[in-house]
Amino acid sequence: MPDISIDFCGVRSPNPFWLGSGPPANTAYQAMRAFDAGWGGVVWKTIGDPIINVSSRYGSIDYKSERMIGLNNIELISDRPIETNFLEIAEVKKKYPKQVVVASLMVESKQAAWHEIVRRANDSGADLLELNFGCPHGMSERGMGAAVGQVPEYATMITTWVKEMAQVPVIVKLTPNVTDISFMAAAAKQGGADAVSLINTINSLVGVDLDTMVPRPNVGGYSSHGGYCGPAVKPIALNMVASVAHNPKVGIPISGIGGISNWKDAVEFMLLGSTSVQICTAAMHYGFRIVEDMISGLDGYLASKGMNSAMELVGKSVGKVEDWGNLNLNYKVVAKIDAEKCIGCNLCYIACEDGAHQCITAAPRPVGDLRHGTPAKHVPHVIEEECVGCNLCALVCPVPQCITMEEIDSGRGSMNWRQLQEARGKSPQCSMEELLAKVAKA
Amino acid sequence: MLKQNAPRLTPEQYEQNFADINPPLTRSQALEEGSRCLFCYDAPCIKACPTGIDVPQFIRQIGTGNVTGAAKTILNANILGHSCARVCPTSVLCEGACVLNLEHKRPIDIGKLQRYAVDHVMDTLQLFTPPASNGRKVALIGGGPASLSCATELRRHGYNTTIFDANPDPGGLDTYGIAAYKLRAEDAVREFGLVRRLGVEIRSNVEVDASKLPELEREYDAVFIGIGLGGTDDLQIPGEELEGSCDALTFIRNTKEQSFDKVTVGNRVAVIGGGNTAIDVVTAARRLGAEEIYMIYRRGEAEASAFEYEIELAKKDSITFVWQSVPTRILGRGKVEALECVKTMLGPPDASGRRGPKSIAGSEFRLDVDMVIKALGQKRKTEFLESISGLKLERGCVQVISATMQTANPKYFAGGDCVNGGGEVVDAVAHGKTAASGIHQVLEAAASARRTHA
Numbered sequence: 001m002p003d004i005s006i007d008f009c010g011v012r013s014p015n016p017f018w019l020g021s022g023p024p025a026n027t028a029y030q031a032m033r034a035f036d037a038g039w040g041g042v043v044w045k046t047i048g049d050p051i052i053n054v055s056s057r058y059g060s061i062d063y064k065s066e067r068m069i070g071l072n073n074i075e076l077i078s079d080r081p082i083e084t085n086f087l088e089i090a091e092v093k094k095k096y097p098k099q100v101v102v103a104s105l106m107v108e109s110k111q112a113a114w115h116e117i118v119r120r121a122n123d124s125g126a127d128l129l130e131l132n133f134g135c136p137h138g139m140s141e142r143g144m145g146a147a148v149g150q151v152p153e154y155a156t157m158i159t160t161w162v163k164e165m166a167q168v169p170v171i172v173k174l175t176p177n178v179t180d181i182s183f184m185a186a187a188a189k190q191g192g193a194d195a196v197s198l199i200n201t202i203n204s205l206v207g208v209d210l211d212t213m214v215p216r217p218n219v220g221g222y223s224s225h226g227g228y229c230g231p232a233v234k235p236i237a238l239n240m241v242a243s244v245a246h247n248p249k250v251g252i253p254i255s256g257i258g259g260i261s262n263w264k265d266a267v268e269f270m271l272l273g274s275t276s277v278q279i280c281t282a283a284m285h286y287g288f289r290i291v292e293d294m295i296s297g298l299d300g301y302l303a304s305k306g307m308n309s310a311m312e313l314v315g316k317s318v319g320k321v322e323d324w325g326n327l328n329l330n331y332k333v334v335a336k337i338d339a340e341k342c343i344g345c346n347l348c349y350i351a352c353e354d355g356a357h358q359c360i361t362a363a364p365r366p367v368g369d370l371r372h373g374t375p376a377k378h379v380p381h382v383i384e385e386e387c388v389g390c391n392l393c394a395l396v397c398p399v400p401q402c403i404t405m406e407e408i409d410s411g412r413g414s415m416n417w418r419q420l421q422e423a424r425g426k427s428p429q430c431s432m433e434e435l436l437a438k439v440a441k442a
Numbered sequence: 443m444l445k446q447n448a449p450r451l452t453p454e455q456y457e458q459n460f461a462d463i464n465p466p467l468t469r470s471q472a473l474e475e476g477s478r479c480l481f482c483y484d485a486p487c488i489k490a491c492p493t494g495i496d497v498p499q500f501i502r503q504i505g506t507g508n509v510t511g512a513a514k515t516i517l518n519a520n521i522l523g524h525s526c527a528r529v530c531p532t533s534v535l536c537e538g539a540c541v542l543n544l545e546h547k548r549p550i551d552i553g554k555l556q557r558y559a560v561d562h563v564m565d566t567l568q569l570f571t572p573p574a575s576n577g578r579k580v581a582l583i584g585g586g587p588a589s590l591s592c593a594t595e596l597r598r599h600g601y602n603t604t605i606f607d608a609n610p611d612p613g614g615l616d617t618y619g620i621a622a623y624k625l626r627a628e629d630a631v632r633e634f635g636l637v638r639r640l641g642v643e644i645r646s647n648v649e650v651d652a653s654k655l656p657e658l659e660r661e662y663d664a665v666f667i668g669i670g671l672g673g674t675d676d677l678q679i680p681g682e683e684l685e686g687s688c689d690a691l692t693f694i695r696n697t698k699e700q701s702f703d704k705v706t707v708g709n710r711v712a713v714i715g716g717g718n719t720a721i722d723v724v725t726a727a728r729r730l731g732a733e734e735i736y737m738i739y740r741r742g743e744a745e746a747s748a749f750e751y752e753i754e755l756a757k758k759d760s761i762t763f764v765w766q767s768v769p770t771r772i773l774g775r776g777k778v779e780a781l782e783c784v785k786t787m788l789g790p791p792d793a794s795g796r797r798g799p800k801s802i803a804g805s806e807f808r809l810d811v812d813m814v815i816k817a818l819g820q821k822r823k824t825e826f827l828e829s830i831s832g833l834k835l836e837r838g839c840v841q842v843i844s845a846t847m848q849t850a851n852p853k854y855f856a857g858g859d860c861v862n863g864g865g866e867v868v869d870a871v872a873h874g875k876t877a878a879s880g881i882h883q884v885l886e887a888a889a890s891a892r893r894t895h896a
Binding site: 064065343344345346347349350362364365366367368369370371375378398399 | 473474477480481482483484485486489490491492494505533534535536538539541542544545
């Protein structure tokens with residue numbers, strides 16, 4: 001049996017699955033239910049001076065009959081007294097010593113205030129601290145949350161204050177609402193952060209009610225921008241996790257967050273550099289029981305890959321993310337349609353015809369119904385010489401494994417953009433540093 | 443009249459028995475079902491629909507909440523989209539063509555989605571605003587699907603259209619000949635409001651006979667024949683005149699025009715025929731309370747022309763199938779008491795391509811029944827059609843140029859059952875559309891020729 005436990009900044013967690021800081025991690029009651037269900041850790045809903053929430057608070061995106069593929073909220077941090085939260089953390093830790101409890105914190109940007117909350121967190125027995133520098137709504141307007149996370153100097157400064165007092169490792173939670181999240185991760189590192197977690201929610205306005213013309217969620221005829229999360233944000237989060245994992249100026253553990261719903265999502269985050277993963281929306285949607293399959297799925301995956309420990313996954317794919325300029329321009333794949341599997345929907349044809357490179361042909365379908373015999377099979381045809389290997393047809397094809405992208409020998413050796421530019425006697429695309437230097441010179 | 447022998451049911455039982463066999467989808471069901479549609483390009487469901495309804499488009503419109511748009515997509519292609527949604531044999535048309543079948547998945551429930559879309563707007567929709575009159579008049583004989591479709595299409599070009607229909611309500615078999623659990627007469631009639639709102643004049647209770655033709659030819663620029671077929675073929679056996687012997691069309695029509703408790707039905711009913719009409723009759727008889735029902739067909743189940751799903755429906759109703767049997771006489775004193783049949787064996791394929799039945803001497807048997815309903819093919823209205831000069835008929839069906847539906851008499855166009863010998867509602871609608879564009883083409887060409895000569 002592979003070992004699915006992880007080591008996060010020296011803290012052992014029975015598995016990488018932590019309940020993310022949010023509504024599912026608001027109380028001891030929930031934390032204990034989550035641990036009973038099998039969760040490895042709980043990141044408490046952010047503790048700070050209790051706030052007052054509005055009603056309603058959430059809005060979502062559905063896709064066809066799939067509910068809540070994206071969720072938006074305008075809820076703030078905990079509305080419960082600081083004292084209650086820390087007492088409950090202590091109670092949970094006592095009952096569940098082997099599970100991880102992370103105290104998520106957010107107070108006004110004053111050294112004394114941070115020192116005070118960290119002192120109380122120390123006393124609660126929490127295993128780790130997570131500094132919420134990410135909340136994009138409500139708190140940021142009060143100079144907290146994303147307002148801190150968007151200014152690297154603030155992030156460094158507050159992290160430094162926390163580290164002055166903290167007795168356990170400190171995670172800085174990052175906002176995605178910045179131009180380069182890895183820069184912010186480096187700033188946290190500079191302040192002494194032991195780890196970073198990302199991403200927090202993305203600034204969003206989830207939609208407008210077409211009957212009332214009031215954006216959602218509706219609070220007495222008005223709405224406000226909120227934070228977006230759920231399955232729809234996963235690719236954004238993955239990219240950000242990879243970019244932080246890639247940045248040599250960071251080099252500290254990552255707790256991955258953003259649209260993780262199952263073990264496969266979790267493994268992807270781990271492969272791109274996350275040690276633990278945090279799940280919130282999926283638990284809000286389906287409850288804590290989803291962790292059961294996460295555990296067995298991860299276990300099965302590790303076994304299938306011959307791995308002994310979940311830790312072996314961490315960062316394994318980071319090196320596979322390259323700058324575009326280093327990709328081999330002479331690598332070539334073309335689409336192959338399996339005529340046996342093809343059901344003749346023509347989606348590959350029209351996607352290529354209207355949306356891509358006009359490399360698939362399809363004969364007009366004859367008129368007729370089953371009363372006049374079974375119609376001949378209708379299979380589009382790929383013009384291989386024209387196919388650019390973009391994947392679009394394979395992506396739109398509704399039949400598994402019907403369209404595959406097969407590698408063909410381009411007859412040319414490996415050559416990337418940088419090498420090509422050098423061969424052409426031009427300088428390769430200049431780096432950001434070079435560009436900044438040029439701007440400074442001018 | 444025959445004393446009703448089947449036990450009388452309570453009004454609630456009748457309603458339950460004749461309840462919609464395909465209940466409408468809820469909004470949530472429609473969205474879920476519609477979300478399965480792949481939105482195929484050049485979709486086979488469109489190609490399998492005789493009227494070419496853009497099925498993927500209307501399903502997408504349902505999905506976006508544009509239900510009125512969906513209904514327009516349907517009705518612009520098929521003005522009888524409301525009844526076709528209920529009565530089309532979708533498993534051999536659009537749904538049979540659905541690509542999901544090839545992946546061994548359940549095809550999209552296109553019929554039900556179509557019904558969902560049109561149900562919403564049926565009573566209020568103004569499908570289009572007809573242009574000002576182009577000064578031309580077209581008479582349409584018969585008020586069934588072919589004529590309604592033809593008249594609607596002609597209105598798009600500004601033709602004045604008048605339908606002459608012998609029945610109290612338009613619709614023809616759509617109104618009077620479809621099993622009540624598929625389409626109630628009152629629902630069929632809703633559809634005609636849609637047609638009337640487009641300015642089609644419908645003159646009901648007007649029988650057009652040979653004597654009226656000269657007037658029509660004089661008054662109208664073109665005449666469309668959409669008269670359908672005649673009464674049910676005779677069994678040509680002794681005893682057919684007995685009380686308790688009737689034909690399928692009359693029997694079905696009774697269930698559509700009368701309240702169910704007033705419909706005459708025996709308790710032990712023999713139905714002769716192997717087509718979809720025979721199925722309509724046996725299932726209606728069962729729903730009216732008949733206890734023993736036989737469906738007698740001279741060939742075997744494999745050769746029966748009824749759709750497979752229709753036969754399944756009859757099986758669910760516990761109908762006794764009497765395959766490979768032919769009635770020889772109806773017995774009774776004044777009224778039906780029994781039906782005598784003889785077994786058949788199947789010989790080599792006949793003209794229809796099916797194996798021809800031959801009676802087996804000495805295999806006679808008797809079914810004690812109190813009602814015999816013949817559900818054979820329909821007669822042709824040969825006499826009337828022959829009164830139109832120059833019309834060419836083949837086996838009683840009007841011969842037309844398929845691209846325009848023009849008959850051998852250039853003034854006349856035709857479509858529907860009187861042309862194809864008996865098809866689906868959707869086939870008649872398709873004929874009507876083709877005929878309308880044919881009429882327009884021919885009259886435009888004539889007008890243009892006149893202008894050139896003038």
